[in-house]
Amino acid sequence: MRGLKDRIRQIAPYVPGEQPKERDIIKLNTNECPYPPSPMLLAALKEFPGEDLRRYSDTEAGDLVQALSDVYGVPADQIFVGVGSDEVLALAFQTFFTELSDGEHLLFPDVTYSFYPVWAELYHIPVRAVPTDDGFKIRREDYIGQQDAGGIIFPNPNAPTSICEPLAFVEEIVRSNPDKVVIVDEAYIDFGGESAVSLIERYENLLVVQTGSKSRAMAGLRVGWAFGSRMLIDALKAVKFSFNSYTMNSPAIALGAAAIRDVDYWKELCRRIISTRERLSSGLRELGFSFPESSANFLFAKHETISGEEVFQTLKARKIYVRHWNAPRIGDHLRITVGTEEETDALLAALQEIVG
Amino acid sequence: MRGLKDRIRQIAPYVPGEQPKERDIIKLNTNECPYPPSPMLLAALKEFPGEDLRRYSDTEAGDLVQALSDVYGVPADQIFVGVGSDEVLALAFQTFFTELSDGEHLLFPDVTYSFYPVWAELYHIPVRAVPTDDGFKIRREDYIGQQDAGGIIFPNPNAPTSICEPLAFVEEIVRSNPDKVVIVDEAYIDFGGESAVSLIERYENLLVVQTGSKSRAMAGLRVGWAFGSRMLIDALKAVKFSFNSYTMNSPAIALGAAAIRDVDYWKELCRRIISTRERLSSGLRELGFSFPESSANFLFAKHETISGEEVFQTLKARKIYVRHWNAPRIGDHLRITVGTEEETDALLAALQEIVG
Numbered sequence: 001m002r003g004l005k006d007r008i009r010q011i012a013p014y015v016p017g018e019q020p021k022e023r024d025i026i027k028l029n030t031n032e033c034p035y036p037p038s039p040m041l042l043a044a045l046k047e048f049p050g051e052d053l054r055r056y057s058d059t060e061a062g063d064l065v066q067a068l069s070d071v072y073g074v075p076a077d078q079i080f081v082g083v084g085s086d087e088v089l090a091l092a093f094q095t096f097f098t099e100l101s102d103g104e105h106l107l108f109p110d111v112t113y114s115f116y117p118v119w120a121e122l123y124h125i126p127v128r129a130v131p132t133d134d135g136f137k138i139r140r141e142d143y144i145g146q147q148d149a150g151g152i153i154f155p156n157p158n159a160p161t162s163i164c165e166p167l168a169f170v171e172e173i174v175r176s177n178p179d180k181v182v183i184v185d186e187a188y189i190d191f192g193g194e195s196a197v198s199l200i201e202r203y204e205n206l207l208v209v210q211t212g213s214k215s216r217a218m219a220g221l222r223v224g225w226a227f228g229s230r231m232l233i234d235a236l237k238a239v240k241f242s243f244n245s246y247t248m249n250s251p252a253i254a255l256g257a258a259a260i261r262d263v264d265y266w267k268e269l270c271r272r273i274i275s276t277r278e279r280l281s282s283g284l285r286e287l288g289f290s291f292p293e294s295s296a297n298f299l300f301a302k303h304e305t306i307s308g309e310e311v312f313q314t315l316k317a318r319k320i321y322v323r324h325w326n327a328p329r330i331g332d333h334l335r336i337t338v339g340t341e342e343e344t345d346a347l348l349a350a351l352q353e354i355v356g
Numbered sequence: 357m358r359g360l361k362d363r364i365r366q367i368a369p370y371v372p373g374e375q376p377k378e379r380d381i382i383k384l385n386t387n388e389c390p391y392p393p394s395p396m397l398l399a400a401l402k403e404f405p406g407e408d409l410r411r412y413s414d415t416e417a418g419d420l421v422q423a424l425s426d427v428y429g430v431p432a433d434q435i436f437v438g439v440g441s442d443e444v445l446a447l448a449f450q451t452f453f454t455e456l457s458d459g460e461h462l463l464f465p466d467v468t469y470s471f472y473p474v475w476a477e478l479y480h481i482p483v484r485a486v487p488t489d490d491g492f493k494i495r496r497e498d499y500i501g502q503q504d505a506g507g508i509i510f511p512n513p514n515a516p517t518s519i520c521e522p523l524a525f526v527e528e529i530v531r532s533n534p535d536k537v538v539i540v541d542e543a544y545i546d547f548g549g550e551s552a553v554s555l556i557e558r559y560e561n562l563l564v565v566q567t568g569s570k571s572r573a574m575a576g577l578r579v580g581w582a583f584g585s586r587m588l589i590d591a592l593k594a595v596k597f598s599f600n601s602y603t604m605n606s607p608a609i610a611l612g613a614a615a616i617r618d619v620d621y622w623k624e625l626c627r628r629i630i631s632t633r634e635r636l637s638s639g640l641r642e643l644g645f646s647f648p649e650s651s652a653n654f655l656f657a658k659h660e661t662i663s664g665e666e667v668f669q670t671l672k673a674r675k676i677y678v679r680h681w682n683a684p685r686i687g688d689h690l691r692i693t694v695g696t697e698e699e700t701d702a703l704l705a706a707l708q709e710i711v712g
Binding site (some may be wrong): 019042045057121151222246255 | 358359360361362363364365366370371372375383386388389391392393396398401402403406407408410411412413414415422439440442443446448451452454455456457474475477478480506507531534535536537542560569573575576577578587588591593594595597598600601602603604605607608611633660666676689
């Protein structure tokens with residue numbers, strides 16, 4: 001006789017990064033943008049017609065899709081939007097990787113976004129984590145001609161390594177796997193990388209996923225999207241409309257569209273963060289930290305003598321939060337989000353005391 | 357050799373009700389509230405700190421959960437919140453009905469919310485649709501002692517029938533199936549029914565799902581929730597955190613909490629809609645329509661001589677939208693949302709001309 005508990009899906013809950021509510025914390029642990037979202041978003045918020053919330057939101061999120069279409073030059077029917085890139089990716093896992101043949105795996109780097117194995121478990125997808133090299137770089141050849149590959153996903157730039165590969169590298173993997181879906185997760189592409197969006201017209205198997213949470217400073221609005229062939233986008237929409245017709249609420253659509261259309265502010269945010277990143281990089285190097293060259297809004301840094309755990313805890317005691325994982329290969333590394341100039345000063349001063 | 361298309365999940369996309377953008381339409385087709393949301397929600401919108409959108413939303417949606425806890429008197433750890441009750445239900449299907457034994461089915465009424473079979477297909481859940489009686493009523497005995505039942509879900513009041521069953525009816529089904537999860541979908545409970553929330557302390561297998569979309573006039577904000585035992589709520593959270601840690605955005609949490617706390621306005625909305633429903637009922641009866649007694653914000657009406665399709669199309673030509681399904685058993689029925697007094701006048705006048 002089966003009991004109630006036997007009928008319930010058991011799954012180890014995913015634990016996201018800490019989100020302390022105190023305002024006096026320097027929060028460099030979740031790769032949020034240190035600057036506010038676009039003034040156009042703030043204006044759209046002021047003008048938002050609250051009375052209209054009685055109506056369901058637009059299932060197609062038409063205004064948001066059109067804004068993306070105009071800014072990126074991609075036809076609207078090749079764009080999919082969702083509740084952050086996390087929803088887009090979760091639905092993509094369910095759409096593209098649940099029909100693998102026996103013996104096939106989803107391939108992704110061993111050091112990468114920690115949600116990939118979680119979605120794979122949720123949807124019972126067999127995976128093979130592919131080791132990055134000693135410098136944490138993805139090796140292109142590991143994703144080409146692999147008999148057991150049923151699908152491929154990797155971030156570019158990779159997280160938490162911050163390493164970006166050139167477009168030709170991405171294209172070769174996509175081109176070499178024409179019968180498998182290849183997802184390039186470009187959450188951090190705006191901080192120095194070259195997007196693969198230019199490839200979607202040529203490769204029907206390529207899905208490029210991006211987010212408004214980092215370079216557009218709207219993590220709390222939950223807006224993400226994907227560009228791809230009509231075949232991939234249509235399949236994603238069918239699964240999404242079977243899950244929840246109205247996942248994006250009206251504020252996300254209206255405010256998200258306004259932020260996307262403010263191209264100048266977005267570019268300025270990226271410039272500022274890249275500039276601060278270069279200053280932070282110099283400061284960290286002088287203090288004995290090493291890290292790969294970053295194309296993201298964070299650094300993946302390791303100190304020459306002091307353990308990652310120790311630096312993490314000591315910073316936390318000083319109310320500076322960075323990210324640390326007790327995980328193989330990366331336990332001595334910290335992922336440090338690029339903050340404001342003032343936050344960077346405070347971080348470097350604190351580290352000076354800790355390691356000096 | 358498998359091609360790209362063979363690797364992609366194929367599913368028939370769900371088609372939601374029409375959402376025309378024209379403002380001069382009388383829209384009685386999606387059971388939205390005809391009145392604006394709470395003034396407290398509108399005040400929260402005005403005060404919403406747009407700058408904070410750069411930060412991720414609260415994964416626990418603490419303010420919203422606390423508001424529900426205070427208003428409903430349910431401990432916070434027995435509450436689950438999501439992007440509309442649709443997300444809550446979709447995650448509940450995935451959590452509670454994907455581990456059925458061979459030969460077991462999820463049971464629900466044949467005439468019911470049309471998303472249930474869609475989620476079942478999405479998650480490969482075997483189902484058995486149980487016929488309602490000739491008056492579209494759910495028969496309690498059909499859900500008791502069923503050897504093939506692995507889980508049960510039904511709305512109360514049911515949709516699109518508008519029929520509400522008393523609490524003792526619900527309790528008997530819950531009590532008779534202690535080793536199976538029973539979900540009571542109470543999207544329309546506030547318009548005259550008695551909620552089963554009072555039963556969750558006694559029955560570990562009961563999940564009560566509700567929404568802010570109908571009686572709180574915030575369909576466009578996408579706020580839904582469930583009450584249940586800690587075992588069920590913990591299991592739901594584990595699946596949800598594996599899907600997307602941040603499904604609810606910050607505006608949904610802040611504005612939703614404000615609306616939930618405005619108990620007086622909510623009760624007043626329900627009173628007004630119930631009052632208009634009674635007037636609409638009288639008017640429709642005089643015009644030759646029949647329908648079950650409604651405990652919802654809509655009527656499930658059939659004319660004595662004119663087909664449902666004809667009434668639907670004729671009303672649509674006059675810019676009055678109601679809901680009609682070309683489906684077995686219910687093809688001659690219309691689901692008519694209760695609108696404002698003025699919309700009700702216009703509807704009755706148009707029907708007078710059509711059937712008179």
